[in-house]
Amino acid sequence: MKAFDYDDVQLIPNECIIKSRKDADTTVKFGPHTFKLPVVPSNMQTVINRPLAIWLAQNGYFYIMHRFQPEKRLDFVKMMHQKHLFASISVGIKDSEYDFIDKLKKANEQPEYITIDVAHGHSIYVIKMIHYIKKVFPDTFLIAGNLGTPDAVREIENAGADATKIGIGPGKACITKLKTGFGTGGWQLSAIKWCSKTARKPMIADGGLRTNGDIAKSIRFGATMVMIGSMLAGHEESPGEVVKKDGKKYKHYWGSASAKQKGTKHNVEGRQMLIPYRGKIADTLNSMKEDLQSSISYAGGKDLQSIRTVNYVVLHS
Ligand SMILES: NC(=O)C1=CN([C@@H]2O[C@H](COP(=O)(O)OP(=O)(O)OC[C@H]3O[C@@H](n4cnc5c(N)ncnc54)[C@H](OP(=O)(O)O)[C@@H]3O)[C@@H](O)[C@H]2O)C=CC1
Numbered sequence: 370m371k372a373f374d375y376d377d378v379q380l381i382p383n384e385c386i387i388k389s390r391k392d393a394d395t396t397v398k399f400g401p402h403t404f405k406l407p408v409v410p411s412n413m414q415t416v417i418n419r420p421l422a423i424w425l426a427q428n429g430y431f432y433i434m435h436r437f438q439p440e441k442r443l444d445f446v447k448m449m450h451q452k453h454l455f456a457s458i459s460v461g462i463k464d465s466e467y468d469f470i471d472k473l474k475k476a477n478e479q480p481e482y483i484t485i486d487v488a489h490g491h492s493i494y495v496i497k498m499i500h501y502i503k504k505v506f507p508d509t510f511l512i513a514g515n516l517g518t519p520d521a522v523r524e525i526e527n528a529g530a531d532a533t534k535i536g537i538g539p540g541k542a543c544i545t546k547l548k549t550g551f552g553t554g555g556w557q558l559s560a561i562k563w564c565s566k567t568a569r570k571p572m573i574a575d576g577g578l579r580t581n582g583d584i585a586k587s588i589r590f591g592a593t594m595v596m597i598g599s600m601l602a603g604h605e606e607s608p609g610e611v612v613k614k615d616g617k618k619y620k621h622y623w624g625s626a627s628a629k630q631k632g633t634k635h636n637v638e639g640r641q642m643l644i645p646y647r648g649k650i651a652d653t654l655n656s657m658k659e660d661l662q663s664s665i666s667y668a669g670g671k672d673l674q675s676i677r678t679v680n681y682v683v684l685h686s
């Protein structure tokens with residue numbers, strides 16, 4: 370199989386049929402809600418926190434809360450529901466997570482979205498968790514990942530997941546490829562294309578996006594939504610304080626499998642770095658929207674669907 374990544378591909382324009390880019394519709398239906406953009410910030414502790422989750426939900430964006438403060442999740446779901454906002458949380462697959470699902474049920478707090486978030490999502494233990502969550506909360510929209518093959522997508526969908534998350538090792542903070550020799554790092558766009566062969570439900574392309582144009586490329590090759598970490602970190606609203614170094618402003622960004630996150634040196638597959646401070650996240654999301662509207666115009670359509678069928682060239686095959 371010939372593999373390619375975001376930088377290796379360019380999409381080919383079609384005749385434009387809209388008078389203004391403002392007429393291009395970037396909205397996407399994902400589960401029970403429709404969102405302004407097919408973009409979700411990564412469920413990482415340096416990317417999303419409570420205030421940002423509230424802001425995103427109130428402003429028509431999808432969000433997935435991280436799972437690294439497990440004891441705060443029930444309260445988070447309650448708080449979102451009290452504000453009449455959707456609750457979207459992450460879980461792992463350890464035994465204690467089954468107790469957590471039971472706790473949610475007992476409290477009568479059903480999240481609208483749950484994401485099973487583990488490094489190697491093609492796992493019998495992920496399938497077991499999918500079965501359990503679907504038994505307890507049949508109406509919750511269940512996302513499971515991360516995956517990197519069409520076989521994995523087929524099995525995880527068949528187990529009951531409503532959407533899958535694709536990407537093992539393409540992330541900016543990721544060292545999985547170096548530590549294990551495995552993953553989709555360096556050929557993430559091909560992996561999305563490959564997974565789309567079996568996908569019958571929405572896929573989230575997770576990790577490796579470095580420019581706004583990579584959103585359109587992900588959609589072209591089969592993604593319904595993209596998950597972005599480093600490009601959505603470093604904002605005023607991002608977790609953590611601004612750090613000053615050599616007169617420049619930064620914020621910390623670390624992998625969810627980094628020693629910093631885990632508090633141990635075992636099975637580390639992520640690193641920590643500084644991300645240049647970027648100002649307000651609303652401005653970044655707005656520029657993503659404008660660029661995606663341009664993409665739709667180049668695709669010759671009026672909405673995201675038009676991007677799915679455009680021709681493309683692979684520049685470095
Ligand atoms: N998208 C990506 O490429 C990657 C993402 N991450 C992120 O890091 C965070 C931590 O992930 P993760 O370590 O899975 O979470 P957990 O620490 O919750 O581990 C998941 C469970 O699966 C077991 N497990 C078995 N094989 C593996 C394997 N190859 N990799 C990981 N766990 C395994 C673990 O046991 P034990 O620990 O005893 O082995 C543990 O019980 C998540 O947010 C995840 O998304 C991490 C790496 C890659």
Ligand SMILES: Nc1nc2c(ncn2[C@@H]2O[C@H](COP(=O)(O)O)[C@@H](O)[C@H]2O)c(=O)[nH]1
Binds near residue numbers: 538600
């Ligand atoms: N291999 C690892 N991947 C990780 C880790 N922490 C997060 N991630 C993944 O990266 C994306 C974000 O990628 P980016 O290129 O947009 O910055 C995130 O959504 C996770 O899937 C980690 O420690 N190791």
